[in-house]
Amino acid sequence: MKTVFINGSPKKRFSASAYFLFLQRLFTGGQTVTEKLRTPADHSRILEQLRGADAVVFCLPLYVDGIPSHVLRFMEEMEAFCRQNGLHLNVYCIANNGFIEGRQNEPLMQIFEHFCARSGLTWSGGVGIGGGVMLNVTRILFVVNIGLLALNTLLSVINTGSFFPQEAWISFAENAALLLYFNLGVLYYMIRMGCHIRKGTFSGKKYTRILIPSFVFIIFADIFFIIISLFEGGLFRGWLAKKPYEKI
Numbered sequence: 001m002k003t004v005f006i007n008g009s010p011k012k013r014f015s016a017s018a019y020f021l022f023l024q025r026l027f028t029g030g031q032t033v034t035e036k037l038r039t040p041a042d043h044s045r046i047l048e049q050l051r052g053a054d055a056v057v058f059c060l061p062l063y064v065d066g067i068p069s070h071v072l073r074f075m076e077e078m079e080a081f082c083r084q085n086g087l088h089l090n091v092y093c094i095a096n097n098g099f100i101e102g103r104q105n106e107p108l109m110q111i112f113e114h115f116c117a118r119s120g121l122t123w124s125g126g127v128g129i130g131g132g133v134m135l136n137v138t139r140i141l142f143v144v145n146i147g148l149l150a151l152n153t154l155l156s157v158i159n160t161g162s163f164f165p166q167e168a169w170i171s172f173a174e175n176a177a178l179l180l181y182f183n184l185g186v187l188y189y190m191i192r193m194g195c196h197i198r199k200g201t202f203s204g205k206k207y208t209r210i211l212i213p214s215f216v217f218i219i220f221a222d223i224f225f226i227i228i229s230l231f232e233g234g235l236f237r238g239w240l241a242k243k244p245y246e247k248i
């Protein structure tokens, strides 16, 4: 069984889509191929991978309640390619968005459903994930957590000769459990969808989110975007900054 994973985020590195794609691959098994879709130069390479594949999994961000335009362009080409070559793949989708409700991905899922109907492909369902940016940050925090544990262990060996600094391990376990908890909804639906991909069956449309209360999410999101805005030219992403005058 061959499954092609397509990362539809335009970001070169650290995209939330790459994180969810990594998790879904863990739970899928069989032969898997991962492709990045960023520019039209990627189209022919990805289309060739679709020959002989059983399933394709799109992992992509929600843009303005829909599909990013560069992915739409690819889908237009894919529609013609699948018709010409008589491909009947199962299509799955993992969409993530910045706001907290995963259900905001519903219009995107419907677009995929219609795309499959037009292309002669089998719409097999997807997972819509809210709070994608924040979930992506949890993986970075996990790596930082491991780094701190390693540092504490090194200091403990130097100072006391002990390879097992108890307090550091307890703190690591607590933090790791918390980060795991935030991701539980995502993990559950990905394990579930992995079973369906393996069996080639319909997994339904499922929506989940980072498992924190909305009011906590809003506070952290506000702090995050104020900091990002300051780095990117002033408050509100530079909206208040003076713009150079453009002659038309």
Ligand SMILES: Cc1cc2nc3c(=O)[nH]c(=O)nc-3n(C[C@H](O)[C@H](O)[C@H](O)COP(=O)(O)O)c2cc1C
Pocket: 009, 010, 011, 014, 015, 016, 017, 018, 060, 061, 062, 063, 064, 065, 066, 096, 097, 098, 099, 100, 104, 131, 132, 133
């Ligand atoms: C142009 C643009 C439009 C976006 N539109 C939405 C939106 O309509 N709703 C939403 O919740 N998030 C929206 N977002 C946020 C992204 O969906 C979010 O940052 C996502 O986690 C990015 O995924 P990636 O890291 O895989 O690219 C938008 C982001 C951009 C850059």
